[in-house]
Amino acid sequence: MAILNNRLTTEQYEHNFSDIHPPFETREAALVEANRCLFCYDAPCTKSCPTSINIPKFIKQITTDNLKGSAYTILDANIMGGGCSKVCPVEKLCEGACVYNLLDEPPIPIARLQRYSTEKAIAQKWPLFQRKPSTGKKVAVVGAGPAGLSCAHVLSREGVDVTIYEKESKGGGLMTYGIAAYKVTPQFCEDEVNFITSLGGITINYGQELGRNLTLADLQATYDAVYLGIGVGVARHLAIPGEELEGVEDAIRFIYDIREKGYPSVPVGDKVAVIGLGMTAIDAATQAKRLGAKEVTIVYRRTQAEMPSTEVELNLAKLDGCNIIWLASPKEVLGENGRVTQLVCQIMELGVPDTSGRRSPVETGETITLDVDMVIKAAGQIPYEDLVNTNHLTNWSGKLAINDNCETNIPGVFAGGDCVNGGKEVVDAVQAGKDGALAILHFIKSERVQE
Amino acid sequence: MADLSTNFLGIQSPNPYWLASAPPTDKKYNVLRAFEAGWGGVVWKTLGSQVKNVSSRYSAVDYNGSRVMGLNNIELISDRPLAINLREIAECVREFPDRAMVVSLMADNTREKWHELIAQVEDTGAHGLELNFGCPHGMTERGMGAAVGQDPDIAKMVVEWVMEKATIPVITKLTPNVHSVVPTGRASVEGGTNALSLINTIQSVTGVDLDTFVPNPYVAGKSVYGGYCGPAVKPIALKMLTTIAQDPVTSRVPISGIGGVSTWKDAAEFMLLGATSVQVCTAVMKHGFRIIDDLCDGLNNWMDEKGFKTIYDFIGKSVPTITHWEDLDINYHIVANINQDKCIHCGLCYIACEDTSHQAINLTYGKPYNTYSIIENECVGCNLCKLVCPVDGCITMVEQRKGDEYLNWKEFQRRGLPLNDH
Numbered sequence: 020m021a022i023l024n025n026r027l028t029t030e031q032y033e034h035n036f037s038d039i040h041p042p043f044e045t046r047e048a049a050l051v052e053a054n055r056c057l058f059c060y061d062a063p064c065t066k067s068c069p070t071s072i073n074i075p076k077f078i079k080q081i082t083t084d085n086l087k088g089s090a091y092t093i094l095d096a097n098i099m100g101g102g103c104s105k106v107c108p109v110e111k112l113c114e115g116a117c118v119y120n121l122l123d124e125p126p127i128p129i130a131r132l133q134r135y136s137t138e139k140a141i142a143q144k145w146p147l148f149q150r151k152p153s154t155g156k157k158v159a160v161v162g163a164g165p166a167g168l169s170c171a172h173v174l175s176r177e178g179v180d181v182t183i184y185e186k187e188s189k190g191g192g193l194m195t196y197g198i199a200a201y202k203v204t205p206q207f208c209e210d211e212v213n214f215i216t217s218l219g220g221i222t223i224n225y226g227q228e229l230g231r232n233l234t235l236a237d238l239q240a241t242y243d244a245v246y247l248g249i250g251v252g253v254a255r256h257l258a259i260p261g262e263e264l265e266g267v268e269d270a271i272r273f274i275y276d277i278r279e280k281g282y283p284s285v286p287v288g289d290k291v292a293v294i295g296l297g298m299t300a301i302d303a304a305t306q307a308k309r310l311g312a313k314e315v316t317i318v319y320r321r322t323q324a325e326m327p328s329t330e331v332e333l334n335l336a337k338l339d340g341c342n343i344i345w346l347a348s349p350k351e352v353l354g355e356n357g358r359v360t361q362l363v364c365q366i367m368e369l370g371v372p373d374t375s376g377r378r379s380p381v382e383t384g385e386t387i388t389l390d391v392d393m394v395i396k397a398a399g400q401i402p403y404e405d406l407v408n409t410n411h412l413t414n415w416s417g418k419l420a421i422n423d424n425c426e427t428n429i430p431g432v433f434a435g436g437d438c439v440n441g442g443k444e445v446v447d448a449v450q451a452g453k454d455g456a457l458a459i460l461h462f463i464k465s466e467r468v469q470e
Numbered sequence: 471m472a473d474l475s476t477n478f479l480g481i482q483s484p485n486p487y488w489l490a491s492a493p494p495t496d497k498k499y500n501v502l503r504a505f506e507a508g509w510g511g512v513v514w515k516t517l518g519s520q521v522k523n524v525s526s527r528y529s530a531v532d533y534n535g536s537r538v539m540g541l542n543n544i545e546l547i548s549d550r551p552l553a554i555n556l557r558e559i560a561e562c563v564r565e566f567p568d569r570a571m572v573v574s575l576m577a578d579n580t581r582e583k584w585h586e587l588i589a590q591v592e593d594t595g596a597h598g599l600e601l602n603f604g605c606p607h608g609m610t611e612r613g614m615g616a617a618v619g620q621d622p623d624i625a626k627m628v629v630e631w632v633m634e635k636a637t638i639p640v641i642t643k644l645t646p647n648v649h650s651v652v653p654t655g656r657a658s659v660e661g662g663t664n665a666l667s668l669i670n671t672i673q674s675v676t677g678v679d680l681d682t683f684v685p686n687p688y689v690a691g692k693s694v695y696g697g698y699c700g701p702a703v704k705p706i707a708l709k710m711l712t713t714i715a716q717d718p719v720t721s722r723v724p725i726s727g728i729g730g731v732s733t734w735k736d737a738a739e740f741m742l743l744g745a746t747s748v749q750v751c752t753a754v755m756k757h758g759f760r761i762i763d764d765l766c767d768g769l770n771n772w773m774d775e776k777g778f779k780t781i782y783d784f785i786g787k788s789v790p791t792i793t794h795w796e797d798l799d800i801n802y803h804i805v806a807n808i809n810q811d812k813c814i815h816c817g818l819c820y821i822a823c824e825d826t827s828h829q830a831i832n833l834t835y836g837k838p839y840n841t842y843s844i845i846e847n848e849c850v851g852c853n854l855c856k857l858v859c860p861v862d863g864c865i866t867m868v869e870q871r872k873g874d875e876y877l878n879w880k881e882f883q884r885r886g887l888p889l890n891d892h
Contacts, residue, residue, distance in 0.1 A: 054535035057860050060817030063838035082534065116838040118814040122861065 020360075020392040022266055024286040026311030032282040035309035039201045039335070040105065042134050049135045053081040056127050059118055064129060067116035069450045070097035074113055078132055090140035091147045093133055098172045099165050101137035101211050102194045103446045104130045105203045108298065110331045112446070141207075141214045148218050151178035156463050159184065159242040161229050164192020165445045166248030166436025168215050169452025170459070175220035177460055182242070183221065186228035190216075192250055193437070194445055196275045199302035201309070205278055230403075235410045239431060243466065244459045247412075247419065247427070247434035248452060251400040251442050257294060261352030266359030270295075270303040270397035277306055288393025290314045292362045293341075294349055297327040298444075300397035301336050307395065308339045315341040316389060320348035320367050325377040350386060352394055362389045400442050407438075425451070425458040433459055472773035473780045474766060476510060476570075478724055478747050479639035479664050481597045483510035483570035485766050486737065486781055490728050490749035491515050491574035491600060491643075494759075496548050498558035502565065507759035508766065511570025513667075513749060514559055516547035516602045517587065518576040518614070523549045529676040529686030531702060540702030541752045542676045544687060544694050547576055547605065552590070560594040570747075572598040572641065576605065576614050581631040588635045598638050600726075601629065601663070603654070604645035604670025605697065616670070619645035622657035629661030641726060644668040644714075646703075651710045655720040666714060667726035667749065669707045671697025700752035704730030708743055715744025715789045732761075734768030741781060742788035801877045804851035804867040806830070806844045812864035815839040819855035819865060827854050846870075 027035070043049040056078040064074040073092055080089035093100035109115065109130045117126030140147060156179045160167040163185035171181040189195050190212035194203065216223065227233045229249060238245045254269040256262065266288060276285045287310040293303050296319040308315045317336060319326060322345050326333065336343070347364040354360050364387050367380035402417030413420040413428040418441045425433045435451030437443065474485040488511040489495050489504055496515035504512060523545055531540040548555055563571045573596045577583040591599065603619030610617040618624050625642070632640055642658040644651045646669040655666055673695045678685045685693040707729020714720045727745025731737050732753035740748045753761055778784050808819070808831075820842050823831045830848035834841040844855075856865040 050535050057816050057818065059815075060821035061833070061840055062817070063815060066838040118816045121814040 020289045020390075022286045022288045022393055025283045026287065027283070029283075031311075036200045036282060036306075038204075040131065040134075042138060043131060049081060049132060052128050053078050053132055055119075056082075057118065063116035063118060064113040064127075067112050068097075069112070069444070069446045070100075070103075070453070071450075072096040072100065072113075072133075074129055074133075077136060078127065078129070081132060081136060086136055086139060087145055087147065089136040090145060093137055094140065094147060097446065097449050098169050098215055099194065099211065099445060099449050100133055101141050101214070102165075102191075102203055102208065103449070104134035104137060105207070106194065106198050107444060107446050108329045108332065111329050112444075141210050144214065144217060146217070148172075148176055150175055150218055150220050153180060153220065154178040154463075156180065157182070157242045158244045158246060158459055158463075159238040160246045160248060161233070161238070162192060162248035162250055162436075162438075163187075163190035163212070163223050163225075164248055164250050164436065165194060165448035166250075166438075166452040166455070167192070167246065168212065169449040170246045170248060170435070170456045171221045171452075172215050172218060173453055173456035174459060175218050177456075179220070179460070179463070181221045183223040184227035184229070184233055184238075185223055185225050186231070188225050190223055190225075192248075192448075196278055197271055197299065197302075198445075199274065199306055200278055200282075201306075202302075230406045230409065235429075235432065239429075243431070243463050245432045246452075246455050246459060247432065247438060248436045248448070248455075249403060249406070249434075250437040251402050253401060254299075254396040255399045255401050257349050257352075257396055257398070259349055259351050261354055261359070264352050264354040264359045265357050266354070266392055267352055267394045267396065270299050270395050271400060273303055273395055274299070274306065277310070282310060285310055287312045288359075288391065290389075290391045291316070291393040291395060292349075292389055292391045293317045293395045293397055295319065295396070295398035296321075296333075296343075297397065297399065298332060299400075300395075301328050301332045303395045303397050304336050304341045305339045307393075308341055312393075315339075316391070317341055317343045318347045318349060318362070318364055318389075319343065319345055320380040321377065322346060322369065325369075344387070344389075346380065347387065348380060348382070349394075353388075359392055359394055360390065362391050362394055363387075364389065400437075402438060402441060424461070425455040426462070431462065433462075472770050472778055474510075474770060474773075476747055476781060478570065478726065479598070481511070481570045481572065481639055482568065483747070484508075484568060485510035485762075485769075486741065486745075486747045487511075487762060487765050488513055488570055488572070488726065488747050488749045489754065490751040491602065492751040492755075493543075493545060494751060494754050497550065497555075498562055501558075501562050504754075504759045504762075505562070505566040505569050508762045509569070509759060511572065511747070512562075513600050514555070514571065514573040514596070516574040516576045516605070517552060517555055517591065518547050518602075519578050519583075520551070521546040521549050524689050526687045526689060529696065530700075531676050538700060538752065538756050540674075540676065540698055541700040541755065542674050542687070542696035542698045543671070544689075544696040547574075547602070556590055556594050559591070559596055563595040563597075570598070571596045572600050574600045574602050574643070576602040579613050579618075579628070581634075584628065584631045585635040588632060592636070592638060596638065598641060599632070599636055600641040600643050600667060601632060601658075602643055602670075603628070603658075604643050604647075604668075616645040616647050619643075619654050619670070620648050622653045625654045626657035626661035629658045629663050633662035639664040641665040641667045643670055643728075644710075645670045646672050646706065646710055646729075650713065652713050652717050652720060655714050656717065659719050659723055663723065665724045665726065666720060667728055668714060669703070669710050669729045671699045672703055672706065674698035699730065701730045701732055704732075704736060708739060711740060711745060712743050712789065712792050715786060716792070734765050734772065737765060737769060738772060738784075739788075741785050743792075744786045744789050746781070746785055796879045798878060799876050800879060800882050801871055801873040801875060803870050803872045805846045805849040805870055806851070806855050807866050807868045808842055808844055808855075809864050809866070810841070810843075812861050813842065814861055814864075815841070816860060817842065818858045818860065822854050822858045827852055831855065 077092040195208040366385040369378040370381040373379040404417030436448035491513040605615030642663040727740035
């Protein structure tokens with residue numbers, strides 16, 4: 020057993036990482052589905068979208084060949100509507116609420132239709148949005164992820180000059196760095212960021228990290244308001260013996276490398292265990308398999324009823340040939356010569372419900388041992404607790420505390436997205452960015468009145 | 471198995487389905503294919519003086535992804551030499567003697583020309599003639615087609631000329647491009663026609679190309695009004711058919727129904743409203759002759775279900791049920807009922823009623839699914855919610871009579887009963 024890169028041929032890599040949800044090839048194909056839409060009133064799909072995209076409207080606009088209008092409807096509500104059409108777990112959001120489900124008919128492929136409209140808008144750089152004249156107000160946004168970009172776009176449309184500070188070399192945040200490559204390509208992520216900034220009034224300064232070469236105090240001094248969309252950090256520690264062994268990997272790092280370094284460069288084990296069963300765990304497990312791992316086993320301490328991943332995602336992993344061990348919690352990583360050789364898991368059973376309402380797993384005392392050479396940690400991500408504490412920002416175990424106006428305990432400093440909620444979908448972060456922008460606009464306005 | 475065979479003034483056909491006078495019936499090749507497929511008869515595409523057709527000729531109206539809801543054409547009568555048409559008609563009659571062969575005619579406007587053409591056609595062995603008084607384009611400018619059908623006096627005169635000569639049954643085809651088909655229908659019957667057929671196509675512009683700004687169909691930068699047909703015109707055809715079926719003069723002769731017949735259900739409806747045979751064109755132009763199988767099979771099964779042994783058991787059965795508005799029963803009242811088990815919460819009933827009708831549906835907010843219920847006191851029983859509901863049987867209209875007795879508007883007024891107060 021060994022952790023190796025370059026396991027496959029170029030063709031195999033290309034095949035394994037090609038788009039999992041192919042777009043509509045033709046207008047006719049899109050129209051067949053668009054025409055199925057019933058054009059519901061007060062539509063359940065729209066109500067189930069965190070950004071409240073008017074879905075029946077944009078689909079109707081596809082049927083009338085008003086593709087620009089359709090793209091505007093989507094992007095006005097969700098400026099990352101292009102990326103969301105590829106990465107959203109729509110089966111539990113819009114498509115899951117489609118009334119066709121109640122007729123036991125396939126729901127409208129909303130994501131695919133959304134992609135049909137937005138991909139053209141982004142590829143052809145349609146100037147759908149115009150900025151209002153500059154108000155002279157300046158806002159700093161920390162983090163060019165979905166929350167930050169969404170916030171910046173709303174602010175800039177209202178004439179605010181926005182500067183985004185981003186620690187990485189590319190924008191997009193987890194959309195660019197944290198999602199399986201077969202869902203959304205790096206090139207698309209770049210195009211999407213460029214589409215957002217093409218509005219004007221948004222400058223992104225890359226390689227700027229809060230706490231490293233940037234301070235909150237400086238930003239407060241220079242700008243009328245600050246928005247923190249800094250996301251969450253590395254994968255949660257397992258806090259078990261052997262975690263330091265060579266071969267224990269962070270899922271976020273693993274996915275990041277796949278997207279940044281190219282598929283052949285990323286090493287993967289023969290036998291891989293993935294800890295956790297959220298979206299990131301699925302992305303890590305499936306991509307480990309697609310990089311050429313012989314055996315991938317997902318280890319989850321609860322049952323399918325409690326898993327954060329959707330069934331569609333779980334099926335993705337199953338179809339890729341990943342094994343799943345339910346009710347197993349990692350106890351110890353064993354190794355030889357500093358390298359992982361085995362993972363010992365506690366067998367669990369479900370006890371009483373915890374604060375999340377889910378029944379908590381309780382140790383049974385029995386264990387199983389898996390022969391593995393790589394362990395990928397994907398049991399949630401840790402917020403930047405030290406960073407926020409250093410800046411005297413009130414937080415809950417690192418998750419920023421904000422009031423109803425999206426404002427932190429420091430006046431003029433707003434926050435939203437994963438750094439507040441601890442890690443949700445891209446679409447949730449986009450909505451948080453919109454909410455933050457509106458709060459900032461209100462803040463700037465009342466500040467002006469005070470002046 | 472019900473008996474579909476049809477006897478139209480002695481013109482026999484194994485089923486009531488004839489192909490209408492149109493491009494599908496303009497030559498032997500097509501007609502033989504139609505007969506082989508099982509069509510009961512054809513009306514051969516109109517013969518008359520020599521014409522030349524243009525390109526393009528058709529345009530269509532699509533609706534929500536469905537192609538050719540309506541079709542429009544600017545084709546003229548047959549542009550093939552008369553001699554060839556006559557020879558081929560004779561050959562078709564010989565090969566399929568059991569099928570109806572009716573020939574559509576539009577002679578130049580003289581008695582001699584009509585007599586000459588009738589004699590030539592009768593020599594082919596054809597079983598009937600159909601007078602084309604309906605073509606709305608191209609021929610009207612020459613004083614033919616709809617120009618004849620739109621003037622009852624001219625129509626009567628031409629029918630009289632024809633009847634002087636014809637020895638086989640004559641069907642006069644009526645144009646819908648009039649405010650009522652009855653005057654020309656009566657004039658034709660008074661002129662002696664043996665039967666009527668309707669409707670011909672309706673003058674139309676199907677649309678304008680939003681890039682070239684030229685309406686469809688496009689002919690070298692120009693267009694002309696075309697004749698509209700297909701499923702879109704069926705309701706108009708049914709109404710005109712009913713007026714002919716109800717009129718004391720025109721109802722004396724058999725009717726061949728035309729206008730958007732695509733399925734056996736359409737055919738049954740035409741026949742219930744008075745048609746003895748039906749003519750089909752657009753549906754075969756879209757799907758080919760193979761649709762005859764289900765046209766016959768579906769009608770047969772329906773007739774068996776209803777206990778009709780022959781088509782004559784139900785022809786005209788619905789004609790008396792179309793009455794005058796003043797005779798409708800005002801005491802009849804229905805209200806909508808939403809079956810909550812079937813409701814899929816699309817809200818289409820609600821928004822239709824709320825925005826455009828009587829605000830008789832209540833919305834109870836839910837995430838993601840609202841609940842909709844009928845406010846019975848506000849419901850006027852208009853059917854709109856039921857019509858827009860995408861689920862069969864979810865919304866039903868429940869009878870809640872306002873009174874036991876039959877009460878029409880005239881009686882209502884006579885008694886001075888109260889009108890609406892809102």
